[in-house]
Amino acid sequence: MLRGRGVSFLNPGFLAGLLLLGPVIALYFLKTRPRTRPVPSNAIWRIVLSRVNPNSFLQRFHNSLFLLLQILSIVLAVLATARPIGSFWSSGQSSRIIILDVSASMQAVDVKPSRFSMAQKRAAELCRNFSGRVALYSIGHSLMPVVRYTDATEGVANAVMKLIPGHQATPGSDRVLRLLRDLEGLSPDEIFLLTDTPDLQIRRDFMPQTALTVETFGREGANVAIVGADLAFDESGKNVEVTLSVLSDNFVPVEISLSFQGEDGRLSRLQSLTLPYQGVHSVDLPAFAAKRGTIVLDAPPERNLSLADDRWYFSDPGLKPSVGIMAPSDSALLRLPKALPLISFTRIGAAFPADLPDAVLGLGSLPIEARKLPTCAFLPGQGSLQPGEILPWEADHPLLKFANWDAVPVKCMKPGTLPGTPLVESVEGSLLSEEVVTLDGRQISHVWVAMDPDHPSVQGNFFIPILLFNILEHLLRDKFPRLSYPVGNPGLAALWKGPAPTAAGLFEIPGGKGNIAAVNLEAPSEAHLTPASSRTPTSTQLAGHAGRAQENSPWKGVLSVGMVLLLAEWFLFMRRN
């Protein structure tokens, strides 16, 4: 921020726009070709010429009303974009939005204790050190409000500390910027984005009315990772055909080799190649005979600082998972078996079966036995529960005290990591809570959604099947049959030799002699485990530290005057020609 005696500029970088005056003046003199005018005689004009030189620069300049207007317009416009502020007109309350990245890679522990913990601490600090209005958002797949604008900064700081990272991937740079752009309607003075995504391409003129600060967490380095795999057995069912997506986060070509590691631990080289540029490369491997095993990537250590994301496990899927549905016979939930053939659905009545399914979906509250399984309960938002269709949960979950879910206090709601959580809002419901409870050493997910899938108002909603699929995939993420997993996926019980972690992040493999595995880092963007060094704030971002209110800033008036001048010039020009 540039400070004068009475006036300062929030975006002093925009003052460089005054350099436009040079070309404008130059172009003006280039473009002003003389008009030919016949006159009776040049005699008098020659005398005039001998007395004064009307072609001198100053004389021409003096004559140029249009030019003067243009110069004035540019100066005013530049001043306006530089956003002058002064103590005599800066009086309102400023606003700040803090966006915390809850994507999976934030769990990385390359900085201690973890990227997320550091970001959390910083977010809380930003809340407590601010006297205006603060809002808190989380960014995973999308931007989610956690706390809307409030003056209670301490409350927001506490909400920050309750956030937990999920296993979602941070969207690409363009989408992040689009999401940020959506916040423009809130007219924030400052936005702080706390993330580990280093490749946000922010233009200098991005959201010029808002000071945007990006703070990144993590170490600088280089990395090569397997970020995706498309595997299929051939017709004989013996050989596996593999197409890998390999990410190189290096600016120089990197030579790598890909090998197959069988269950006996022996490595057999599959292919060697060079990744010529930074980005994701598609690699087709020759078919080889195996039912299960790990594909291992090998790259020079100086180009591959994170070894945890270099392995990809695949396995024959085996049995289908089973899901119990507790709903009336005409419920939309019973249409799921047709839509999801990879899952075995069973309708459960009032009595819970002895042969427990892997997960349960139900309308209303559920029997106590359901607590032993991953469950999702759809609770009607309004009205009473219907006898006979709603089964009693013989427990004291705090949510069950409420029939009107709009009255549920915020403290009961926990920001979820459910994939596609915005889908709940898109079908006019709300995610009441999502929690993981540990029972007999097993971690079990429970999801409560305030929505009735059978309600006439949501019938035919395009998002209902997608929502149901996402919920099931979330509940069955341990057992969902997949051919391949990145190393560290909870499905890799054989590799893990014990309960696998369910949350995304970097974990030490039990008995792995200090080897660390990446868990659920399923998106290419999340393989950027080693982001670049901290960004240097631009002038726009620096403006955010001014701690000012803009409501009474004169920049709009200055800009308006500039526009009026331009119109006046246009009017004069039209009249003259």
Next chain:
Amino acid sequence: MLFDIKFFKSLKLLSIITKRHFRGEKIGHRRSPNRGASAEFAEYKEYLPGDDLRFIDWNLYARLDRLYIKKFHNEEDLNVSILLDTSQSMSFGNPTKFDHARKIAAAIAYIALQHRDTARIYSFAQGLNPISEGGFRRGHIHRMMGFLEKTSAVGRSQSFEEVVSHFLLKNTRAGVVFLLTDALFGEDLFAGLKRLAHRKFETNFVHVLTPEELNPDLAGPVELVDSEDQSKVSLTVNKTVLTLYEEVLRETVDELRTFLIRKGMRYHQSLTNTQFESTLLKLFECSGGAA
């Protein structure tokens, strides 16, 4: 048609009055410096042998006992020459300076012929060309106007002094000259005027200008093309330049006016946008004309 009949009738009330008497060629209505046979007594002259005995004033002889003869004024015509500038620079303005000037020329000719003066109209640009033969009858005005209507301003100004020399060769008899021009001749103009004054011509200089010449409607960068020699002047016109132009023009006009007054000539500025009738009346008031 340059004029309508009604206007012609109003011109009958005007006549050209000169400061001094000029010798004429024909019998006219103007008193000549020559003594002649009109009814108006001029002076007495002592009788000398050989004088006409018919003019001896016998009454005076009876009183003074000396012989005197009576002399009478002679009445002759006035030689009125109208020099009309037909250079291309006269074709500017709306109406053009040339249209304005030839109207004045026609009016002067008409007034002259009304009083049985001899009127000749000359056009001058590259040289001197008589537009019509000298007229001295009222009926000659139609012929003169016919010639005037056929004349156009397409010539290119050359030496005004040569024009005057040519004019003086053709007009050995002094008279009244009406010079209708925009005065764009440079120093040559003064030399020519000097020669007219030297030959005792009573010169009325009618400076025809357009309002655009007094207050040019120019702004910004312009390239001015001289209508006669096609020379170009490039300049950026602004308020300062326009002020200076007006100043130079005023100085030029003042210099011309001072010169003319010093030489006993008359200067009259006529703007093309003024009412023609009032211009004419002003001209005759200024040049000694009388209603």
